[in-house]
Amino acid sequence: MSIEDIFQSILQLKRGEIADLVQAEIDAKTDVGVILEQGLINAMGEVGDQFTEGKLFVPEMLRAAETMKIGLEVLRPLLIEADINPRGTVIVGTVKGDLHDIGKNLVGMMLEGAGFTVVDLGVDVEPKAFLDAAGENQAELVAMSALLTTTMPVMAQCIEQFKEANMGARILVGGAPVNQDFAIKISADGYSSDAPGAVELAKNLVPA
Amino acid sequence: MLAAREGASSELRLSGGLAPQLQLTVGTKGELIMRAQCQILSEDEKQRVHAESLKILEQVGVKFLSQRALKIMKDNGAKVDDDTGIAKIPVEMVEQALKTAPKSFVLGGRDPARDVELPRPTAGYVLDLGGVFTRDFKTGERRYATLQDNNDAMRVFDEMELSSVVWPHSTVEGDTPNSDSIRLILNSFMNSSLHVQDEFGEPEEVPYIYEAMAAILGSEDAVKERKLYSVTYCTLAPLVHEGGMCDAYLDMIEFEAPILIYPMPCTGSTGPCSLFSNIAMGNAEALSSLVLFQMAHPGTPLIFGDASGSTDFASGGFLEGSPEMVLMTAARGEMAKFYGLPNTQQGCTTDAKEPGPQAVLEKLLTTMPLVLSGADLVQGPGCLETSGLLCLEQIVVDEEIGGICRRMREGIDLSDEKNLYDDIADVGPSGHFLMQDSTLDACRSDEFYAPKLFDRHTFERWAELGRSDIYSKARERVEEILATPQKNPLSDDVIGKLDEIMRRADEELK
Numbered sequence: 001m002s003i004e005d006i007f008q009s010i011l012q013l014k015r016g017e018i019a020d021l022v023q024a025e026i027d028a029k030t031d032v033g034v035i036l037e038q039g040l041i042n043a044m045g046e047v048g049d050q051f052t053e054g055k056l057f058v059p060e061m062l063r064a065a066e067t068m069k070i071g072l073e074v075l076r077p078l079l080i081e082a083d084i085n086p087r088g089t090v091i092v093g094t095v096k097g098d099l100h101d102i103g104k105n106l107v108g109m110m111l112e113g114a115g116f117t118v119v120d121l122g123v124d125v126e127p128k129a130f131l132d133a134a135g136e137n138q139a140e141l142v143a144m145s146a147l148l149t150t151t152m153p154v155m156a157q158c159i160e161q162f163k164e165a166n167m168g169a170r171i172l173v174g175g176a177p178v179n180q181d182f183a184i185k186i187s188a189d190g191y192s193s194d195a196p197g198a199v200e201l202a203k204n205l206v207p208a
Numbered sequence: 209m210l211a212a213r214e215g216a217s218s219e220l221r222l223s224g225g226l227a228p229q230l231q232l233t234v235g236t237k238g239e240l241i242m243r244a245q246c247q248i249l250s251e252d253e254k255q256r257v258h259a260e261s262l263k264i265l266e267q268v269g270v271k272f273l274s275q276r277a278l279k280i281m282k283d284n285g286a287k288v289d290d291d292t293g294i295a296k297i298p299v300e301m302v303e304q305a306l307k308t309a310p311k312s313f314v315l316g317g318r319d320p321a322r323d324v325e326l327p328r329p330t331a332g333y334v335l336d337l338g339g340v341f342t343r344d345f346k347t348g349e350r351r352y353a354t355l356q357d358n359n360d361a362m363r364v365f366d367e368m369e370l371s372s373v374v375w376p377h378s379t380v381e382g383d384t385p386n387s388d389s390i391r392l393i394l395n396s397f398m399n400s401s402l403h404v405q406d407e408f409g410e411p412e413e414v415p416y417i418y419e420a421m422a423a424i425l426g427s428e429d430a431v432k433e434r435k436l437y438s439v440t441y442c443t444l445a446p447l448v449h450e451g452g453m454c455d456a457y458l459d460m461i462e463f464e465a466p467i468l469i470y471p472m473p474c475t476g477s478t479g480p481c482s483l484f485s486n487i488a489m490g491n492a493e494a495l496s497s498l499v500l501f502q503m504a505h506p507g508t509p510l511i512f513g514d515a516s517g518s519t520d521f522a523s524g525g526f527l528e529g530s531p532e533m534v535l536m537t538a539a540r541g542e543m544a545k546f547y548g549l550p551n552t553q554q555g556c557t558t559d560a561k562e563p564g565p566q567a568v569l570e571k572l573l574t575t576m577p578l579v580l581s582g583a584d585l586v587q588g589p590g591c592l593e594t595s596g597l598l599c600l601e602q603i604v605v606d607e608e609i610g611g612i613c614r615r616m617r618e619g620i621d622l623s624d625e626k627n628l629y630d631d632i633a634d635v636g637p638s639g640h641f642l643m644q645d646s647t648l649d650a651c652r653s654d655e656f657y658a659p660k661l662f663d664r665h666t667f668e669r670w671a672e673l674g675r676s677d678i679y680s681k682a683r684e685r686v687e688e689i690l691a692t693p694q695k696n697p698l699s700d701d702v703i704g705k706l707d708e709i710m711r712r713a714d715e716e717l718k
Binding site for chain 1: 273339340352378379380385444448450452476477478519521522523524596
């Protein structure tokens, strides 16, 4: 048993094995921070790289993230005890009027894989709900998605409200009709055309 | 295997499966016609898709976010769970809806000469401007679309022979977001003589659009009758009906505007990861929409369409240029015929980012099976990048693809008139047929497709002429169309009225 086995179980999508592997490392008194960083987060970093290179497919990446999450659940009580906070908190959601959620879910799963705590508000989310969730969770980031031209303006309204409320969370936007110019125009802190890019942005905005 | 076909006394199908087949058809006048056709699903397979769809509707059910829709479903016999909003739809409701849905109707063109009768003997085309980006005609830059792009595309598409219906462009510009779609629709009427079809936003837009149609037609009574405008209704895969859009369509149904039912399940992401089950689920979504609108207003004209996609597993993206996409939309077109309903199928689509070989290959791939299997309307011309990017010259290239596919659909005419045995006897061994009367008569006939863009010169002549390719010729055609005055414009009086309606909409819908 080793950290490497945990790392490999994620890359090999073995969700049935990871809980026992993590528990074994805990029992062996391995530092929980080391299990988290070297076992879980590093594995998801590798998964993210392979996904970006087109070597891993989305269903495989999602299964890897799910496997990582099972391992993280085993570790979580000890992380809280040791006051180890993974990367930071991100609020994700599809804006009001829009019910499309696949891209948003993908971003959420990958952010979790990168060590962020993700609060998913779902679809059709009012600007105020983003604002409240960011406040309650002391979120570092808010990631908003829109697939419709009619709902893109809601992103601008939301950013406006964050500014008015003087909320410090940085805001990422994405979705098929959105582009870099639009993101700049509405004063978003970042835009990505795909999920791995969103994770890179998040990592840059909230360094470990 | 013998099968009945409308307009034919008998038909002999020579082989099964997916491969293009030769059909020997005995026409109504007793003439023999050979047709090249393609069949995706056998009769038995259509029955299986139908049975799976009914099972999904009855046992899994469909979720309605509109309370009005849910009440209609409940009042007509669906088992509704008020907590989840899921309606389980029994087979009797589907059968009842299939009885009242019209089997044929006409989509009125703004110019009556461009009316579209459904069903059609060969495919017509729907200009696809559902995306928000345009490839700038002068610079090639990819940028957000403007109202002018919408109008230019309408002008170009209007000159294409196979054009049937236009979708207005989606734009994100504008200081008047609440009236932008009205502006786009009315501008489409001004710049196109075709039927206009659009996805509908809010119930507040309805009166302006109907007032505009009354102004164009000269009377309010003609609006219902002529049907210049129809709407696209997309279910939200898997198995959900949106709330606001559903309510707006239930409002509008009183005007008897046709509705294109257009599920878009994407196999592997928003749909199950097999073509068979994705087809069955898309078909179930379409049947649930058919039930809703027929129960709400029996006799509502519905187009039983499909815009399924396949998943790019490397990114999770929606693919429209894949062989799997067109297998599904063609199969769903066959399901529409199975129910005897007019259909629009997504095709002539591509995931290419620029004009070029990938665009042409994918568009040909995604058009041919639809045309050969008898789709009424193919929705896709004009766009690249998974329906996201308008490209004016692509409209002209897509017309060529449509022309080739129509020729393939027409197949080989084996009538007595085309039996030139006497010519063969007359010329005999050696010699040639260039001087025969039949050759002179046929050389400009529909028997031989005359491409507008393909080069067939010798190398030397092609080089002398500037080494053109299909896109350079297409660009010339676009330039020519945009440089000449619009044919068949609306009168100044009607344009004045439409301008006034748009101004009022800007003011009132602020």
